[in-house]
Amino acid sequence: MRVEARPEGLHLPDLDLFLDPAARVTRAVLSHGHADHARALAGTVHATPETVAIARLRLGDTSYVPHAYGEPFELTAPSGTVARLTLLPSGHVLGSAMVLVEHRDERLLYTGDVKLHRSRTCAPAEVAAADVLVTEATFGLPVFRFPPVVDLEARIVDEARTALDSGEIPVFLGYALGKGPEIARILQDADIPVMLHGAVHRMVEVYRSFGVGDRDATAYERGKVDGYALIVPPSARTHPMLRAIRQKRVIAVTGWALLDASYDRYGADVLIPLSDHADWDELHELVARTGARRVLTTHGFAEPLAHALSAQGHDASALHLLHGDEE
Ligand SMILES: [Zn+2]
Incomplete structure (x- = not known):
């Protein structure tokens, strides 16, 4: 599955779909309500009901399509083929989702922001198996290891x-x-x-x-x-x-x-150091749990994380997206 970093945001050209776009596009999935991800609206916005409520407060109204965690929905690609998408808890904040995209026998998982340790105010992360993983790398340096x-x-x-x-x-x-x-x-x-x-x-x-x-x-x-x-x-x-x-x-x-x-x-x-993000060890655990061989990193220390994953035999590289600095 092709993944492109465009000025408007992360783009899946085969589906003509943006993930967390930075500018108004036709259709998009929003992973969660933080200002560095929910940056702009799209003609049609797919998100969890919680993220829809937060995006309405912060960004205003558009055609929102809410999807509960774990309930797949279909999007038709420009080629006429159909992709299946599922929003899964990412354990980051209320309503935050990872986006699983299944298209032509390939599975792509986009984490948005993610953590694997527990929280009292949001659902725990549910990591899916994937061929391609696009992960955040906010704390993608070995110095970031959080206490229990x-x-x-x-x-x-x-x-x-x-x-x-x-x-x-x-x-x-x-x-x-x-x-x-x-x-x-x-x-x-x-x-x-x-x-x-x-x-x-x-x-x-x-x-x-x-x-x-x-x-x-x-x-x-x-x-x-x-x-x-x-x-x-x-x-x-x-x-x-x-x-x-x-x-x-x-x-x-x-x-x-x-x-x-x-x-x-x-x-x-x-x-x-109580964080809503995965630390260095959790990022590696996340990659291992998806089983993905190809890993694209973004947000934060994307280069060092991609370098470390490459050294471990992954096909890993950093994606350069324009983004802000809200956790
Ligand atoms: Zn966030």
Whole structure:
């Protein structure tokens, strides 16, 4: 199956189908709602119901066709042949999907963003067998090996309790889609009250509308944050809202926490490497589980990962796509 990196995005020319396009095209599949994947709409957009809801909020309206995980659907290629597509959980954030494309006895799996370790707020990844794998490589360097999730969750709870016990406000930095709701869930499960920045609160409401997260969380109110753990997107760290809080401990929760430079990048007192992406070992496990011989890498450290996979006997190369920097 031919795979091309075009200015409009990743393209499967045999099907005239774009995956996560960067510009408006005729038809596309969106893997998930992050701004570096859900970048532009298409005339027809295929996605999970959760991603449709998020794309509607962030990108607006078009002809959406929702597909539940694991329910195949058909697309007719320009040649008149029919391809079978299936969206499978990628374990990244609410609604995130890998896209399995079966056409003329060949199977291609596009991961979008993926992780294999568990999460409390999204379905675990379901890896399918494929002949061709197109995988993200955000953390495609051997330096990125994350500690066990259970240890990182315990650190999140400990940091919140320590800050609250010493009269500080624990301020967690996490994206509205994915990390923010996940941190909220970890803290709420430990009976720590949470207050959410507006963007995180709106997304938590989307999660709740899909039955994820059973407890109400409080939206941020100026002057009422004492006794709460506050969760804000990383972009809000320089906002006056945070400057007004004098006694605070800023905790960045991100895979980039493994780099010391992240203290400055996030303006954080504490870094915790809980990530929504696969680390180096998980990327290799993913490739092994698909059984794919041909591997195309994209997003992040695509070249080093492709190089390592080539050395192991794969037909691997990096695809160069234009993309942004949201986890
Ligand atoms: Zn993502």
